[in-house]
Every structure is written in structure tokens, then in C-alpha cells.
Amino acid sequence: MNATIYDVSRLSGVSTATVSRTFSDPDRVRDSTRQKVFEAAEILHYSPNAIARAMVRQRTDKIAFLICKKDATILDEFYARICESIMRRTMQSDRQLVISTASDWAQAAGTAQNKQVEGVILGGSAQADMVSEFQSKRVAVVLVNNRMPGFDLPCVLSDEYGGIRLAVEHLIQRGRRSIAMIAGRFSPYIVGERYNAFLQIMEEHGLDAGAYPVAMCDPTVESAARMAQELLSRKDRPDAVLGINDVIAAGVLKAALRLGLKVPDDLAVVGFDDSTICGMVEPELTSVHINCRLIGELGVDRLHALLNGEECPPVTVVPAELRIRGSS
Amino acid sequence: MNATIYDVSRLSGVSTATVSRTFSDPDRVRDSTRQKVFEAAEILHYSPNAIARAMVRQRTDKIAFLICKKDATILDEFYARICESIMRRTMQSDRQLVISTASDWAQAAGTAQNKQVEGVILGGSAQADMVSEFQSKRVAVVLVNNRMPGFDLPCVLSDEYGGIRLAVEHLIQRGRRSIAMIAGRFSPYIVGERYNAFLQIMEEHGLDAGAYPVAMCDPTVESAARMAQELLSRKDRPDAVLGINDVIAAGVLKAALRLGLKVPDDLAVVGFDDSTICGMVEPELTSVHINCRLIGELGVDRLHALLNGEECPPVTVVPAELRIRGSS
DNA sequence: CTGAAAGCGCTAACAG
DNA sequence: CTGTTAGCGCTTTCAG
Numbered sequence: 109m110n111a112t113i114y115d116v117s118r119l120s121g122v123s124t125a126t127v128s129r130t131f132s133d134p135d136r137v138r139d140s141t142r143q144k145v146f147e148a149a150e151i152l153h154y155s156p157n158a159i160a161r162a163m164v165r166q167r168t169d170k171i172a173f174l175i176c177k178k179d180a181t182i183l184d185e186f187y188a189r190i191c192e193s194i195m196r197r198t199m200q201s202d203r204q205l206v207i208s209t210a211s212d213w214a215q216a217a218g219t220a221q222n223k224q225v226e227g228v229i230l231g232g233s234a235q236a237d238m239v240s241e242f243q244s245k246r247v248a249v250v251l252v253n254n255r256m257p258g259f260d261l262p263c264v265l266s267d268e269y270g271g272i273r274l275a276v277e278h279l280i281q282r283g284r285r286s287i288a289m290i291a292g293r294f295s296p297y298i299v300g301e302r303y304n305a306f307l308q309i310m311e312e313h314g315l316d317a318g319a320y321p322v323a324m325c326d327p328t329v330e331s332a333a334r335m336a337q338e339l340l341s342r343k344d345r346p347d348a349v350l351g352i353n354d355v356i357a358a359g360v361l362k363a364a365l366r367l368g369l370k371v372p373d374d375l376a377v378v379g380f381d382d383s384t385i386c387g388m389v390e391p392e393l394t395s396v397h398i399n400c401r402l403i404g405e406l407g408v409d410r411l412h413a414l415l416n417g418e419e420c421p422p423v424t425v426v427p428a429e430l431r432i433r434g435s436s
Numbered sequence: 437m438n439a440t441i442y443d444v445s446r447l448s449g450v451s452t453a454t455v456s457r458t459f460s461d462p463d464r465v466r467d468s469t470r471q472k473v474f475e476a477a478e479i480l481h482y483s484p485n486a487i488a489r490a491m492v493r494q495r496t497d498k499i500a501f502l503i504c505k506k507d508a509t510i511l512d513e514f515y516a517r518i519c520e521s522i523m524r525r526t527m528q529s530d531r532q533l534v535i536s537t538a539s540d541w542a543q544a545a546g547t548a549q550n551k552q553v554e555g556v557i558l559g560g561s562a563q564a565d566m567v568s569e570f571q572s573k574r575v576a577v578v579l580v581n582n583r584m585p586g587f588d589l590p591c592v593l594s595d596e597y598g599g600i601r602l603a604v605e606h607l608i609q610r611g612r613r614s615i616a617m618i619a620g621r622f623s624p625y626i627v628g629e630r631y632n633a634f635l636q637i638m639e640e641h642g643l644d645a646g647a648y649p650v651a652m653c654d655p656t657v658e659s660a661a662r663m664a665q666e667l668l669s670r671k672d673r674p675d676a677v678l679g680i681n682d683v684i685a686a687g688v689l690k691a692a693l694r695l696g697l698k699v700p701d702d703l704a705v706v707g708f709d710d711s712t713i714c715g716m717v718e719p720e721l722t723s724v725h726i727n728c729r730l731i732g733e734l735g736v737d738r739l740h741a742l743l744n745g746e747e748c749p750p751v752t753v754v755p756a757e758l759r760i761r762g763s764s
Numbered sequence: 765c766t767g768a769a770a771g772c773g774c775t776a777a778c779a780g
Numbered sequence: 781c782t783g784t785t786a787g788c789g790c791t792t793t794c795a796g
Contacts, residue, residue: 110551112789123767128791138765158548159496160789162487164772182510182520192510199540204549207535212527218483221532223438329715358716365718387657388686388713390693440773451783456775466781488773492788 111152120148131156168224169203171411176210176232176254177295185383186400187231190252193404194229201412210238227415229407230254233295248414252407254297255423262410264403264424268301269308271396271428275350275378276309278394278430284348284376288320290335290360291352292327302352302380320346325356332359333366340367340375347375348436354379354386354395361389361435376436391434402426439480448476459484496552497531499739504538504560504582505623513711514728515559518580521732522557529740538566555743557735558582561623576742580735582625583751590738592731592752596626599724599756600633603678603706606722606758608641612676612704616648618663618688619680620655630680630708648674653684660687661694668695668703675703676764682707682714682723689717689763704764719762730754 117124122141129136130145137145149155162168173194175181182188191207198205206221210230216222227248230239234251239259242249251263279287289306291299303322310317320339325331336349340363351357357379361371369375371391379386382397403426413420445452450469457464458473465473477483490496501522503509510516519535526533534549538558544550555576558567562579567587570577579591607615617634619627631650638645648667653659664677668691679685685707689699697703699719707714710725734752741748 113791114789124789125768125791126766128789129766132791136765141765155546155548155551157789158552159487159490160772161791162772163491163774163789164791166772168487182516182523183513185511185513188510188516195510195535195537196540199536199544199549202548204534206532207523208527209523212524216527219530221486221527223483224486355716362718385713385716388683388716389718390690441775442773452773453775453784454782456773457782460775464781469781485773488788489775490788491773491790492775494788 110157111149111154112157113154115152116145116148116154119152120144168226170206170224171198171203171227171229171408171415172206172208172213172225173229173231173407174208174210174213174234176230176234176238178211181209182207186381186398189400190231190404190407193401194408197405197408201408203412203415210234214238227411229411231407233297248411250407250411250414252403254295260422262414262420262422262424264406264410264426266398266403266426267428268298269305271380271398271430272302272305272350273309274428274430275380275394275396276306276313278432279348279350279376279378279436280313280315282348282372282376282436285315286319286344286346287315287348287350288322288339288346289317289350289352290323290325290332290339290356292325292332292356294327294353299352306350319344325359327355329355329359329362332356333362334359336360336363337366340364340369345375349375349377351377351379354381354383354393357393357395357435358385358389361393372434372436378436382431386431386433389435394433394436395431397429397431399426399429438485439477439482440485441482443480444473444476444482447480448472456484460489496554498534498552499526499531499555499557499736499743500534500536500541500553501557501559501735502536502538502541502562504558504562504566506539509537510535514709514726517728518559518732518735521729522736525733525736529736531740538562542566555739557739559735561625576739578735578739578742580731582623588750590742590748590750590752592734592738592754594726594731594754595756596629597633597636599708599726599758600630600678601637602756602758603708603722603724604634604637604641606760607676607678607704607706607764608643610676610700610704610764613643614647614672614674615643615676615678616650616667616674617645617678617680618651618653618660618667618684620653620660620684622655622681627680634678647672653687655683657683657687657690660684661690662687664688664691665694668692668697673703677703677705679705679707682709682711682721685721685723685763686713686717689721700762700764706764710759714759714761717763722761722764723759725757725759727754727756 113124113127116127229250231252255263307317323335325335349360360377379393379395382395386393441452441455444455557578559580583591635645651663653663677688688705707721707723710723714721714723
């Protein structure tokens with residue numbers, strides 16, 4: 109069916125070994141030979157059979173992106189963005205990508221698919237035992253948007269702290285002084301980072317971060333709206349609310365609307381993630397933008413480095429930006 | 437490193453051929469033999485090497501999901517949903533999935549990756565020449581959310597017509613009579629279906645679908661908002677607007693808010709797709725729900741059928757549902 | 765720099 | 781129902 113190395117060998121008049129070398133390491137054959145081989149290959153539409161190659165090399169050049177998250181996975185816009193970037197970047201390399209959920213993956217453990225993977229990018233709140241298992245099977249691991257103390261893994265993070273700083277300082281600059289934060293049950297790492305950053309930066313500016321209880325609601329708009337409605341009904345209501353992400357912030361916007369508060373006059377609202385939601389609501393939502401494309405690319409690059417035995421920085425932090433819109 | 441078929445053969449005392457049979461078609465060996473083999477395999481942690489198998493079988497069991505869309509791909513929630521379902525379904529089978537964009541794919545044509553795929557699910561507005569090319573390479577093709585007259589391909593569609601009917605009849609039931617539609621430059625197939633359905637169903641109910649120009653805006657909220665603002669400023673403004681999808685409907689909601697119109701009292705708004713947006717806006721958006729999970733699963737099933745040489749219905753239509761919320 | 769030859773792990777006739 | 785045997789297409793020593 110498809111041309112094989114034998115066909116090329118015959119047509120070009122060199123041995124199959126030389127054809128093989130020509131394709132896997134062109135510098136190891138003489139110029140003129142290389143040319144002959146490539147010409148023959150061209151004519152025959154030959155390109156190496158990856159399966160046969162994988163078999164003899166005992167390598168698959170296959171990596172995986174696992175989203176460690178119970179509910180919505182790729183449906184979470186944030187992961188969808190990272191995923192897209194990882195897809196693109198991997199396509200450019202000569203490695204192959206399989207995308208899956210941590211739970212699906214664990215379930216299918218022992219599958220051929222599963223065993224062929226030489227490296228994984230773990231997104232979200234990966235479990236330590238999962239990482240240990242990969243390491244014991246000598247599968248390279250890179251963490252994205254998470255870190256795991258005690259493990260020697262490269263990780264790629266967005267600057268949560270810096271993002272919160274941008275948001276808080278923006279609100280302060282707009283004259284807001286009583287700023288509340290509403291958090292939600294998302295990835296513990298993310299919540300921890302953003303929440304601590306909030307406390308720290310408020311304090312730094314001499315503001316009382318403890319003036320309002322930092323509410324921990326379910327990660328849904330409705331839950332956030334209810335919580336916000338309560339918060340905004342207090343006589344000492346805040347003049348600004350920082351949502352730990354855009355969904356929460358959208359809930360705050362809803363609450364404001366229901367209570368007849370004008371945004372941003374009576375209340376400024378800022379979100380985090382800069383997702384599509386921001387443009388859908390009225391007024392549009394100010395939010396901290398995370399460079400998901402870059403995170404994805406760096407994740408792939410780190411994994412490739414690891415797989416190629418190259419040096420690899422343990423932590424990479426991607427800067428955040430503030431996108432100012434109508435809500436503040 | 438890993439146990440091979442030889443190890444199992446030796447430990448269980450049968451030939452490698454029998455071990456092979458035991459794994460690829462258990463019914464073809466005697467009960468007692470099968471047991472012996474599985475026991476030995478268990479002990480050795482053996483499982484067939486997919487690469488070696490692929491090599492001799494000359495099959496890869498690899499399929500692809502290609503999203504045919506210029507801009508946002510997996511970032512489009514609709515495709516993300518279908519994609520997720522396809523991922524899950526494929527995981528359950530013994531085939532492997534690669535996900536890509538039509539453009540990325542075309543660009544990387546001739547790659548090993550690319551050549552290994554035995555079947556593709558094409559989502560969105562696939563080009564005829566792409567399909568022809570696949571067919572000429574004897575790659576099985578299934579269409580999802582699109583159809584291509586003149587090609588003999590199974591396709592899985594959602595019931596656009598039925599969805600629009602649900603939406604329009606719901607509005608009529610709510611007492612609305614002057615209903616306008618706002619469309620946008622999305623996939624020509626989708627726009628065509630939904631638009632024609634609108635005209636037809638309006639007429640069926642003796643309503644004038646031509647009372648308002650069916651606007652064709654850019655597929656962004658802002659563009660929709662502008663268009664809606666114009667439409668809603670007419671002295672004979674409609675009492676209901678049907679957005680061709682949720683983004684457009686969100687734009688209508690924005691316009692209403694800006695003009696001080698009360699939704700749903702002054703204006704009912706209905707969207708299509710039932711995306712996350714629906715819950716983010718205030719009031720929440722009534723929308724036509726599409727069963728993306730089912731579409732994805734059926735897509736995979738059809739492709740598997742094709743690949744297995746089984747009979748396969750040419751067209752499968754998945755019913756739509758209306759999710760009624762505050763905006764109507 | 766190039767060639768000959770020995771597999772990688774598995775399956776598929778073909779016999780028995 | 782089971783064993784023997786000949787490869788699948790490629791890489792990689794080891795010689796030359």
C-alpha cells in the first residue's frame with residue numbers, strides 16, 4: 109500500500125539502513141546520498157511509518173494532557189483555553205497528544221492507550237498519589253496551574269498574587285475603600301493563592317480585609333448571587349466586590365441588579381479569568397486576564413525538555429493583566 | 437522491561453499464538469486454556485503491546501475529531517460539549533482519539549500522526565474537498581452538526597427545525613405576536629436551518645415573519661446589541677426577539693437594558709444552545725437545549741460502525757428541548 | 765560513511 | 781482447539 113523503506117532503498121540504490129539514517133538523522137549521511145534518498149522518497153510519497161519506528165525504538169512519542177477536575181473539564185473555559193494551546197503546540201512538534209480527564213484516565217488504567225504515554229501535563233488539582241504512580245512508571249510529569257510541595261516537578265503557574273494585586277489596587281485607585289471578596293469552592297490551590305493575596309494586599313494598603321466575612325459559596329452563579337445579596341444588604345455594605353472568578357462576579361452583578369444598586373456607581377465589581385462571561389453581562393465585567401495560551405505552550409515545552417533530558421526550570425510564572433471594563 | 441507474549445507463553449505453557457488468541461478473541465480458545473493464560477498474564481502484569489499489534493495488523497485503531505471552524509474551536513462551548521462527549525465515548529472503546537482543528541490538520545498533512553488516522557468525525561462547516569480527500573485515502577468520515585448533499589456520509593444533527601418551533605410556539609403561547617429574529621454569521625448550515633425554520637413556523641401560525649428585517653450581524657455580543665438597539669428603537673418594536681444563539685440573545689438583553697425595557701414584560705427574549713451564558717445574565721435566558729452529549733456519542737458510534745463495516749443510518753437527528761427561564 | 769543482519773512484540777495463515 | 785512459522789517496517793549494532 110504505502111511505500112516502505114525497501115522501496116526507497118531500491119529506487120535510490122542505497123541500503124535500508126542508510127535510508128533510515130537519512131530520515132532520523134540526516135547529518136549522518138553524505139550530502140549526495142541524502143539527496144538521492146530524499147528524491148526517491150519524494151517520488152514514492154514515502155514517509156517513515158511511525159508505528160514501526162515506535163516498535164523498534166521502544167518509544168511512542170505520545171504525551172497526555174489530563175484535566176484533574178471532577179465536574180466540567182474542557183467545558184471550563186479556562187481549561188479549554190489551556191487545552192487548545194497545548195493542542196496547537198503539540199501539533200507543531202512531532203509528538204502526539206491525548207486529552208483526558210484524570211478520572212477517566214484512572215478508570216482506564218492499564219489500557220494500551222494509557223501505557224503508551226511517556227509524559228503527562230496535569231492540569232488542575234492533581235492528587236499526589238497520581239503523581240507518584242506516574243513517577244514510579246517513569247512517566248514524565250509537568251504541573252499546570254498547580255504546585256505540589258515535596259515533588260520535584262516543573263510547574264507552570266499564572267501569577268495569582270500579581271493578578272489580585274492589579275485588581276485590588278485598581279479598585280483603590282477608583283476610590284474604593286471597603287472592598288469585599290467572595291470566594292468559592294474551586295481548586296484549593298487557586299483559592300488559597302487568590303485569597304491570601306487579597307488579605308496581604310489589603311493589609312499592605314492599610315485596609316481592613318476582615319471587615320466582611322470572606323464567603324465561601326458553591327461555585328455557581330446562583331450561589332454567588334445569594335451570598336452577594338446578603339452581603340450587599342448590610343447597612344455597611346462594601347463599595348466594591350472582588351469575585352474570585354468571573355462566575356462569582358457575575359453572581360454579584362445579579363445581586364446588585366436585584367437590589368437596584370447601580371454598577372459601578374454604587375458598587376464596583378471585578379472578576380478573575382477574563383472569560384467570555386465578561387462581555388455577556390451588562391455592564392461588562394472588569395477582570396484579571398490570564399495568559400492561558402502561554403501557560404499551555406510552556407507546559408508543552410517543559411514536558412518536551414524533560415523528555416529530551418534537558419534542563420528545565422522548576423517553576424515558571426506567567427504574568428497577569430487587568431482588563432478594565434464597565435463594572436468598575 | 438514489560439512482559440511480552442513470550443513470557444506469558446512460557447509461564448502458562450502454551451504457544452505464543454494461543455496467548456495472542458486469548459487476548460484478541462477469547463472465545464477461540466478452550467476455557468481451561470484461557471484461564472491459564474489470564475493467570476500467567478496477571479502474574480506478569482502483561483497486557484498486549486498496542487504498537488506491535490498495530491504494526492502487524494496494519495491498523496492503528498485511531499480516530500480523529502476535527503473541528504472545522506476558523507476562530508474559536510474548543511473554546512466554543514458548543515463544540516467543547518460535543519468534544520467532551522466524544523472523548524468519553526472513545527475512551528470506553530478500544531480506539532484512540534486525536535482532537536484537532538481542520539486548519540491545523542490540513543497544515544500538518546502528511547505527518548505520521550495524520551496518516552495514522554482511520555476515521556474522522558468532522559464537526560462544523562467542513563469543506564467538500566476535505567471530505568473528498570479523506571475518502572480518496574479511504575478514511576471513514578462522519579459529519580456532526582452539518583450535512584453535505586452529494587456525499588454518502590452518515591451525519592448526526594440536532595433538530596434545528598424542532599428547536600425553533602419550540603421557541604416560537606412558546607413565545608406565541610405567552611401571547612407574543614410580533615416576533616423578530618436576529619441572526620449572525622455562524623456556520624452557514626446552522627444559520628440556514630434555523631432561519632428557514634423561523635420563517636416557516638411563523639407563517640404556519642399566520643404571523644408575519646417579514647415584519648422586521650432579519651438582521652445578519654457579526655457573531656459577537658456587541659454587534660448583536662447594536663443591531664438589537666436599532667430594532668428595539670422602532671416605534672413598532674417587536675414584543676419578542678429570538679436570537680439565533682445565546683450570544684446574540686445576550687446582546688438583545690443588553691440592548692433592552694440600555695433602552696430601559698423590562699424583560700420579559702416589555703420584551704421576551706429567547707436564545708438557542710442553552711449555554712452557560714443563560715445563567716449568567718439577568719434575567720436568565722430561555723433557550724433551546726441541544727443534547728451535545730448524545731450528538732457526540734452517536735458520532736463516535738456511527739464512525740465505529742463504519743469502521744467495523746456495519747450498516748449505518750445516513751442521518752440521525754437528535755431532538756431539542758426548550759429550557760424556559762426568566763427572559764420570557 | 766555505508767551495508768548486512770538481527771530483532772522489536774505481535775498476528776495470521778497453515779498445519780496438525 | 782493449538783502450535784509452527786513467517787513476516788509487519790523500521791532501527792541499530794557491528795563490520796567494512
